[in-house]
Amino acid sequence: MMKSNDEIGTSEYKKINELCARGDALAESGNFDEAVYEYNKALYLIPDPKNHWKASTWIFVAIADACFLGGYMVSAREALEYAMTCQDAIGNAFVHLRYGQVLFDIGDKDLSASELMRAYMAGGVEIFTSEDPRYLEFLRARANL
Template structure:
């Protein structure tokens, strides 16, 4: 059975703050204005009401357990639970930290069962959620998906982003072929 990166592992930005994808919280992540997105600040941020947030937490906890079982069947069930949680999230879902958190897990399900084209579409949508751009874990998966689809230039770009944000350690539990490919693209890696 393939070992994967711990779904709950926290990667932090240069200021030591965790990326939004690791925060299943009820805070608003961004405020949208005419196609532009800015990070919400201050204590006046909107929050998801206690209910449905407790239902979202419960579904995601169940899904995390299923995903960790590591079988194809449990991964499919995990995807369904995450999708149900996303359906409960108030619209627009891309304004909530929780939305990015859930969508990143759904993409992980697609990746683990080898549905790379669906995963690619989902990760493209994920880039509109708070905390996705610059997140090394998300860039790692995007690079691996592009690699599997034969889109090598895009794979190299994404794998470099993952390396820049997470270092060599982010590749530790991954198939060595991804890091080996990265070494052909980026000079000076060991």
């Protein structure tokens, strides 16, 4: 049974948001290791099972994004695989984009093409505009866009 964020206590939810905001600021400044540390502290405050809470989706995606940007592809993949078991991850263009990119970078081209196509279908070509063009080029080589 999935649970909404409003079922988490107010003080815990506030602390989760504060930790994630710190993580976001650290990630934006390129401090990816420290960002992941802050996101993990926020994740610790989510009750088990983690994937039953909406907040877990965006925390796992934030962890994956920081890992991706920091070059930690295995950790990014693990975070994204778990995020995909959380609410609202499947069908989210950014989640599919980042998962496809991670899979591409670790060499899983078939699954990467599938995830990048999901990103394209959910977000159009625009989802790729601020990303390295090699991902869209790869998708174009695999699919008739």
